[in-house]
Amino acid sequence: MTELITIKDLKVHYPIRSGFFNRVTDFVYAVDGVDFVIEKGKTYGLVGESGSGKSTTGKAIVGLEKVTSGGIIYEGQDVTKRSVRKKMNYNKDVQMIFQDSMSSLNPKKRVIDIIAEPLRNFDRLSDQEEKQRVKSLLDIVGMPEDALYKYPHEFSGGQRQRLGVARAVATNPKLIIADEPVSALDLSVQAQVLNFMKRIQQEFGLSFLFISHDLGVVKHMCDNIAIMYKGRFVEIGTREDIYQDPRHIYTKRLLSAIPQIDVKNREAHKDNRRRVELDYVTHQKDYYDETGRVYDLRTITASHQVALKNGGAE
Ligand SMILES: Nc1ncnc2c1ncn2[C@@H]1O[C@H](COP(=O)(O)OP(=O)(O)O)[C@@H](O)[C@H]1O
Ligand SMILES: [Mg+2]
Secondary structure, eight states: OOEEEEEEEEEEEEEEEETTTTEEEEEEEEEEEEEEEEETTOEEEEEOOTTSSHHHHHHHHHTSSOOSEEEEEETTEETTSHHHHHHTTHHHHEEEEOSOHHHHSOTTSOHHHHHHHHHHHHOOOOHHHHHHHHHHHHHHTTOOGGGTTOOGGGSOHHHHHHHHHHHHHTTOOSEEEEESTTTTSOHHHHHHHHHHHHHHHHHHTOEEEEEESOHHHHTTTOSEEEEEETTEEEEEEEHHHHHHSOOSHHHHHHHHTSOOOOSTTHHHHHHHHHHHHHHHHHHGGGGBOTTSOBOOOEESSSSOEEOOGGGGOO
16 A cells, blocks of 8 residues: 555644634534545545535645644645645645535636646746646546636536646646535536546546545545544445445445435335434434544454444444
8 A cells, every 4th residue: 555645633623702702612523533544546535424524624634724633644744734735835736626616716717727827836837838738638628628718607517627627637736635526516417527537547646535425426436435424434444345344324324325326226225225214313322422422443354444332342
């Protein structure tokens, strides 16, 4: 295993202020102690329902959110400090794509300026070189050259996600954090965008941190997966561990929630979903401590860890 980036006991707590003096009275434990490794050229999936802390984790890694404690180790350096990130040109290597391309791509700028912006931060190119580079980036994501001088609103949602990817790969990064990159798209368009993301990954030897609320979407993308709940990991493993041998009740519930396209099995799927939901309602207290906190992870196999009380001994 060749690791690209190592996340150590990462915590991001947001202060809640209230009262006349606007004092900090409590914290939102958005990310509350997660450990994982993203390998070179591989895709790490981060999956959980809305509010579980996925985006905060992604933003902390790229440097958009202040880290409360813990480490993010890249090329032997802890990049939780802004000064360290700056010194090593960290954000040339680590880029982020967001779900909502309409708000993440500046609507007042033309495509050439949007895609060239990260380049301008790190490379000194002549106008001609820059135009050439943006053209080749458009080509990589399957967009025509005449997109150069258009504005984001002139494209469909799927095309805008392609522009977002072109922008993210502009600096030739090592890691792209893709936060729900296809969640706003129709199913058929989702498949297209996922396919070219995979192609780009192979071409550039990229790593992805792929964030989604839907285990169905990440299935064909990810080598390793972490299931996140209330700022903690309930289960981590390889794709096979998670889909073939899920151990935590929350993972099972997410699996049963994957939309079923196959008409034949729809009834059986519905029954299974009802059964898992009932199991979840009845037994969920066994899976969390008395404060509702997720237990620490325990090792099942070399690749598979689950947050069970007493390591799962029943
Ligand atoms: N800037 C913020 N200030 C306070 N709380 C926040 C902030 N951003 C996110 N949160 C809270 O942190 C938790 C995790 O949010 P988020 O990381 O966006 O989850 P996800 O991406 O999994 O939906 C949520 O409870 C959310 O309300
Ligand atoms: Mg999110």
